[in-house]
Amino acid sequence: MERLAPAGAGAAPSRLLPGAASASARSAVSGDRLFRALLRAVGLGFVLVMLAMIAALAIAAWPAIRQFGWGFVVESNWDPVQESFGALPFIYGTLLSSILALLIAVPLGLGAAIYLAELAPAWIRPPVGFLIELLAAVPSVVYGLWGIFVLAPLLRSWVQPFLGATLGWLPLFQGPPYGVGMLAAGIILAIMVVPFIATVSRDVLLAVPSQQREAALALGATGWETTRVAVLRYGRSGLIGAILLGLGRALGETMAVTMVIGNRPEIAASLFAPGYTMASVIANEFTEATSDLYLAALIEVALLLLVITVVVNALARLLVWSVGGPVKTVRE
Amino acid sequence: MADGIRVLSLSAWFGSQRVLRNVFVNIAPNEVTAIIGPSGCGKSTFIRCLNRMHEVVPGARADGRVLLNGEDVYAPGTDPVTIRRRIGMVFQKPNPFPTMSVFDNVAAGLRLAGVRNRAALHEAVERALGQAALWDEVKDSLGKSGASLSGGQQQRLCIARALAVGPEVLLMDEPSSALDPIATAKIEELILELKKDLMVVIVTHNMQQAARVADATGFFLLGELVEFARTREIFTSPRDKRTEDYITGRFG
Numbered sequence: 001m002e003r004l005a006p007a008g009a010g011a012a013p014s015r016l017l018p019g020a021a022s023a024s025a026r027s028a029v030s031g032d033r034l035f036r037a038l039l040r041a042v043g044l045g046f047v048l049v050m051l052a053m054i055a056a057l058a059i060a061a062w063p064a065i066r067q068f069g070w071g072f073v074v075e076s077n078w079d080p081v082q083e084s085f086g087a088l089p090f091i092y093g094t095l096l097s098s099i100l101a102l103l104i105a106v107p108l109g110l111g112a113a114i115y116l117a118e119l120a121p122a123w124i125r126p127p128v129g130f131l132i133e134l135l136a137a138v139p140s141v142v143y144g145l146w147g148i149f150v151l152a153p154l155l156r157s158w159v160q161p162f163l164g165a166t167l168g169w170l171p172l173f174q175g176p177p178y179g180v181g182m183l184a185a186g187i188i189l190a191i192m193v194v195p196f197i198a199t200v201s202r203d204v205l206l207a208v209p210s211q212q213r214e215a216a217l218a219l220g221a222t223g224w225e226t227t228r229v230a231v232l233r234y235g236r237s238g239l240i241g242a243i244l245l246g247l248g249r250a251l252g253e254t255m256a257v258t259m260v261i262g263n264r265p266e267i268a269a270s271l272f273a274p275g276y277t278m279a280s281v282i283a284n285e286f287t288e289a290t291s292d293l294y295l296a297a298l299i300e301v302a303l304l305l306l307v308i309t310v311v312v313n314a315l316a317r318l319l320v321w322s323v324g325g326p327v328k329t330v331r332e
Numbered sequence: 333m334a335d336g337i338r339v340l341s342l343s344a345w346f347g348s349q350r351v352l353r354n355v356f357v358n359i360a361p362n363e364v365t366a367i368i369g370p371s372g373c374g375k376s377t378f379i380r381c382l383n384r385m386h387e388v389v390p391g392a393r394a395d396g397r398v399l400l401n402g403e404d405v406y407a408p409g410t411d412p413v414t415i416r417r418r419i420g421m422v423f424q425k426p427n428p429f430p431t432m433s434v435f436d437n438v439a440a441g442l443r444l445a446g447v448r449n450r451a452a453l454h455e456a457v458e459r460a461l462g463q464a465a466l467w468d469e470v471k472d473s474l475g476k477s478g479a480s481l482s483g484g485q486q487q488r489l490c491i492a493r494a495l496a497v498g499p500e501v502l503l504m505d506e507p508s509s510a511l512d513p514i515a516t517a518k519i520e521e522l523i524l525e526l527k528k529d530l531m532v533v534i535v536t537h538n539m540q541q542a543a544r545v546a547d548a549t550g551f552f553l554l555g556e557l558v559e560f561a562r563t564r565e566i567f568t569s570p571r572d573k574r575t576e577d578y579i580t581g582r583f584g
Contacts, residue, residue: 122390211427215490217388219441219497220417229440233431 054306061300063293072300078265080285085297087304089265093182093275094305097257098250100186100271101193105250106243108190109197113242116198117205118227129202136195144259147188152179152260155187160272171269178262183271185261189253193246200245204238205231237320244316251309254279278305335401336361336531337382337501342396344377344386351377353555355396359548364523364532366546366563368539370583374555375535379503382533383419384412401500417445420494424506426486428478428493434461435474437489441497456496463529464492465522484515491522502526504534508541520545539579543567551575 058065064072068085075086112132116125156179163173208231216230232239254277262274263284278301289295337359344352351374359365367375380386381394384405398405405415428437438457439447447453457474461467466488470481478489487507494502504523508516523532523545536542542549543563550560551572559566559575570576577583 209427211423211425212429214385214388214421214423215427215429215493216440216444218383218385218416218421218423219444219493220413221444222413225444229444230429233429236431 054303057299057303057306061296061303064296064300067293068297072297073304076265076267078281080288080291080294083291083293085293087278087297087301089267090276090278090281090301091304091308092267093185093261094251094277094279094308096182097185097189097261097275097277098247100182101189101250102243102247104187104190105193105197105246109194109242109246110201110239112194112198113201113205114227114232116202118223118231129199132195132198134195135191136199140192140253140255141259143188143192144256147184147256147260148180151187152184155179155184159183164272172271175268175270175272177272178274180260180262180274181272182261182268182275185257185275185277186271188256188260189250192253192256193249196249197242197246200242201235201239204235204242207238208234240316240320244313247312247316248309251312252279252305254283258283278302278308336363337401337533338397338399339382340397340399342378342381342394342398344374344381344394345392346389347391351555352381352394355557357550357557357560359531359533361401361531362527363547364527364534364545366542366549367533367535367552368537368542368549368578369552370578371537373552375552376505377555378552378557379421379505379533379535382501383416383421383503385416385421387412417441417497418499419501419503420497420499422487422490422494422502422504422507425510426483426490428481428486428489430477430479432478433475434470434478434481434489437478438492438496440493445497457492460492460496461489463495463526464488465518465525466492482515484511484518487511487515487519488522491519495526499530501531501533504532506535506537509537516541539567551578553578 064085068075072085072087073091074088076088077084077086078089079085112128116129116132120128156177160173160177160179160183164177167173212230212234213226216226221229257277258280261277261280263276263280264274265276265281266273268275282298282302282305285294286298289298339355339357339359342352342355343350355378367378369375377386381396382398382400382405384394386392386394394406396406400415400418404410429440432440435457438460439453442453442456447456458467458471461470466485469485470476470489478486481489487510491502491507508519511519520541523534526532527547534542534545546563548560549563549566551558551566551570551574553574559570559572561571566575567579570579
């Protein structure tokens with residue numbers, strides 16, 4: 001009884017226990033405040049770090065921005081000797097290799113996720129899921145090495161000649177088969193992002209309530225129809241999120257791509273031709289950037305990469321909203 | 333043809349655990365049949381065996397014969413998909429498809445069955461929503477998400493979804509246990525209306541509900557059908573001591 005504060009002692013009454021403003025309740029309230037302030041600082045801190053990063057990059061890139069203006073993003077000559085810099089081939093290379101990677105990785109990743117969540121017998125799920133997760137843990141330089149010594153020769157002697165012979169009337173599959181190039185980069189990236197897409201999608205599908213599956217089954221849906229009508233539709237915003245995670249990973253991947261893309265700053269229609277990405281050029285040329293303008297140009301590439309990543313994510317977020325927004329929870 | 337459902341020696345298991353023991357029962361057409369019993373007595377499993385929904389749970393299996401208007405639901409080579417189109421089901425918790433509109437929810441079963449004609453879909457959706465006593469409430473908002481309705485409306489939406497494919501039987505697994513009394517009263521009114529067109533088998537926890545809507549009632553205990561009789565008999569002069577103990581509230 002002594003612990004009850006006298007009425008009108010100025011203590012803020014606890015919101016949980018109205019009228020029982022004990023000393024412990026008071027300290028709980030101030031602890032609550034401290035906790036909230038701490039979390040707010042952490043949350044806003046990330047925004048500040050992001051803004052500071054953009055600002056720092058913009059300041060460091062300023063000489064190049066002033067010198068080349070919009071020409072930097074629309075011109076395709078990259079000549080450090082003449083100090084003339086146009087980053088379009090890198091932007092093109094980054095976007096094309098990532099799109100290529102998604103074209104390959106989305107069907108594979110979603111397929112694996114549907115298998116693991118809907119079809120696979122219970123005993124097979126943990127080992128297969130574990131192996132897919134393990135793919136995400138392989139260092140990217142190992143993927144790059146595999147790309148150089150296994151994938152590129154395979155592409156050069158088998159895949160590219162075959163594609164050239166069958167689909168050679170498309171500009172995409174013309175030109176000499178080098179092995180290394182845009183196609184190799186896209187395939188390596190696809191292998192690297194599949195685990196992200198597959199494991200996140202699997203978790204999204206497993207989170208679909210079983211009542212949704214039963215609803216479809218009871219209407220006379222077959223197994224595949226149940227997956228399509230009840231499961232995939234219910235989880236679609238989460239699935240788009242999984243694909244975005246893969247895309248973010250593909251846009252920024254540096255090491256493996258640098259090792260197999262050929263590193264030539266050119267825009268070619270053919271997927272067989274070598275290319276270059278933004279991340280690769282920064283990694284390759286940073287140590288040789290002797291002049292201030294060269295360094296500023298590379299930092300501007302970094303700034304552009306950051307901006308492209310943000311814009312792609314924003315666009316994708318819009319896409320999620322336009323397909324109906326996050327799943328509304330069913331009212332009880 | 334319409335001689336209802338005859339269940340012959342039906343048993344069911346989850347893994348090695350037997351949850352239904354040799355159930356024999358005749359369920360008459362154009363009647364409402366209630367299934368009552370304490371939790372875990374096998375009443376839900378029983379109706380899920382009727383449309384072969386029991387077997388979708390991993391490790392679950394059933395054995396015996398279920399004759400739907402003379403045709404064995406468990407005959408070898410029978411596709412459960414075709415059975416489920418003839419026997420609709422409504423679940424304990426309303427489970428509309430939240431990403432679909434009210435219209436698309438009701439049309440879902442027809443679309444699965446391959447109906448593409450817009451006029452036919454519209455007609456069937458309006459009829460089913462009318463049968464489920466929901467048409468007047470949603471006719472101006474057919475494009476709204478199925479999840480935006482109230483709980484009682486959602487359950488009637490699920491009933492409409494099941495009715496749209498024109499089933500011969502409607503199974504209801506505690507359809508009003510998640511609803512308030514007013515929504516429950518609407519569902520019960522609806523059940524009495526529906527029995528003009530089809531058989532209804534309803535599992536209920538609520539004995540008053542069974543007494544209000546059902547023509548016949550079956551009492552399950554520990555996986556056994558203890559007694560099956562006209563509802564009035566079950567509640568006024570049960571033959572089995574266990575039935576009497578249950579309905580007088582001595583257990584369960």
